Amino acid sequence: MWPGVTLRSAGARLLGATGCRGSRGRSAPAAASAVYSENQISRTSHNKPWIDSACGSMYFRPSRMTSACLKGVRAHRLLWTRLHSASRSSVDREGLKVFLALAHKWWDEQGVYAPLHSMNALRVPFIRDNLLKAVASHQPGIPLSGMKILDVGCGGGLLSEPLGRLGASVLGIDPVEENIKTAQHHRTFDPVLDQRVEYRVCSLEGIVQESAETFDAVVASEVVEHVPDLETFIQCCCQVLKPGGSLFITTINRTQLSYALGIVFAEQIAHIVPKGTHTWEKFVSPEKLESILESNGLSAQTIVGMLYNPFSGRWRWTENTSLNYAAHAVKCKAQEREAPVPSACKGEEAGARAEASASGAVLES
Numbered sequence: 001m002w003p004g005v006t007l008r009s010a011g012a013r014l015l016g017a018t019g020c021r022g023s024r025g026r027s028a029p030a031a032a033s034a035v036y037s038e039n040q041i042s043r044t045s046h047n048k049p050w051i052d053s054a055c056g057s058m059y060f061r062p063s064r065m066t067s068a069c070l071k072g073v074r075a076h077r078l079l080w081t082r083l084h085s086a087s088r089s090s091v092d093r094e095g096l097k098v099f100l101a102l103a104h105k106w107w108d109e110q111g112v113y114a115p116l117h118s119m120n121a122l123r124v125p126f127i128r129d130n131l132l133k134a135v136a137s138h139q140p141g142i143p144l145s146g147m148k149i150l151d152v153g154c155g156g157g158l159l160s161e162p163l164g165r166l167g168a169s170v171l172g173i174d175p176v177e178e179n180i181k182t183a184q185h186h187r188t189f190d191p192v193l194d195q196r197v198e199y200r201v202c203s204l205e206g207i208v209q210e211s212a213e214t215f216d217a218v219v220a221s222e223v224v225e226h227v228p229d230l231e232t233f234i235q236c237c238c239q240v241l242k243p244g245g246s247l248f249i250t251t252i253n254r255t256q257l258s259y260a261l262g263i264v265f266a267e268q269i270a271h272i273v274p275k276g277t278h279t280w281e282k283f284v285s286p287e288k289l290e291s292i293l294e295s296n297g298l299s300a301q302t303i304v305g306m307l308y309n310p311f312s313g314r315w316r317w318t319e320n321t322s323l324n325y326a327a328h329a330v331k332c333k334a335q336e337r338e339a340p341v342p343s344a345c346k347g348e349e350a351g352a353r354a355e356a357s358a359s360g361a362v363l364e365s
């Protein structure tokens with residue numbers, strides 16, 4: 001067994017990664033005013049830019065991709081209806097208080113966010129390499145130059161900054177104003193980021209209409225486990241992606257193990273984090289996530305497990321997705337959305353699945 005202090009510190013680091021929670025006894029101040037509060041649902045626009053025009057050409061891609069795309073058309077129409085007819089939001093204001101309380105801690109590499117710092121060793125190459133698969137050539141040193149990336153739930157900019165250094169134009173958004181202030185302040189330490197990384201206090205829904213099909217990639221790292229309406233969140237991610245663009249998600253699985261470690265042990269036994277900071281029901285399994293992705297016109301390319309070692313403070317890739325995992329999905333192109341599903345593609349579908357899972361399984365840090 002770990003001795004108490006070590007256990008507490010190690011546990012806090014583990015959970016910091018999956019939920020970014022503070023240590024025992026740290027109560028979040030009731031400062032909800034600093035949390036984004038604009039009406040996230042605009043009712044004024046009559047544009048439906050996400051409904052693509054029809055295209056007659058047939059694409060003989062794997063049927064899995066094509067069926068995801070066909071479902072995507074319906075999902076985009078549904079999103080329009082949802083955003084305009086109900087006050088659905090992906091933001092859980094109560095849940096954000098803990099991030100507000102810890103907003104000054106983002107860049108403490110030994111602090112509560114240490115696991116997010118060390119996760120960069122995996123997630124930055126994961127994002128970079130998958131994005132570069134789609135380009136013929138790139139500039140050495142700034143391989144992501146020319147790409148626009150949206151970092152949703154950017155926190156203090158831990159992931160936005162390295163992506164900016166790789167040459168990408170990054171927009172980091174977060175509903176917690178104090179997080180954005182921290183991110184903006186830290187960006188000033190590296191002049192190279194000045195032109196490349198921008199931050200805004202807002203929700204994803206808040207920028208959907210103005211940012212339709214704008215980004216080459218959307219990143220939501222350690223965010224979806226805090227989102228009350230994942231379906232709407234994914235729909236919005238898809239909406240702001242260019243056709244063929246990539247969605248990257250890292251999150252925590254909904255398993256007995258994550259319940260035992262994240263809820264029972266950490267909150268109720270060891271009191272590493274305050275009770276109620278994690279909601280196990282918000283955790284999502286890779287299967288469920290893949291199904292939501294597919295029903296929104298996104299085809300999952302890779303889903304791979306990530307394992308954190310609280311003793312070394314390092315992450316590594318693993319085939320086991322029972323705790324943390326990373327996902328990469330691609331938004332179908334307009335032509336694919338309109339293409340009928342050829343029955344002859346059934347075999348290709350099986351082949352594509354095997355290939356995708358194999359490529360995920362061999363990823364190494």
Ligand SMILES: C[S@@+](CC[C@H](N)C(=O)[O-])C[C@H]1O[C@@H](n2cnc3c(N)ncnc32)[C@H](O)[C@@H]1O
Nearest residue numbers: 020090091099116153154155158176221222226
């Ligand atoms: C665990 S932190 C991850 C921060 C950052 N992505 C990283 O990995 O370094 C979760 C972040 O998501 C933000 N967040 C929570 N719910 C959100 C939502 N519905 N939309 C966007 N961001 C959200 C929080 O304010 C917090 O900054």
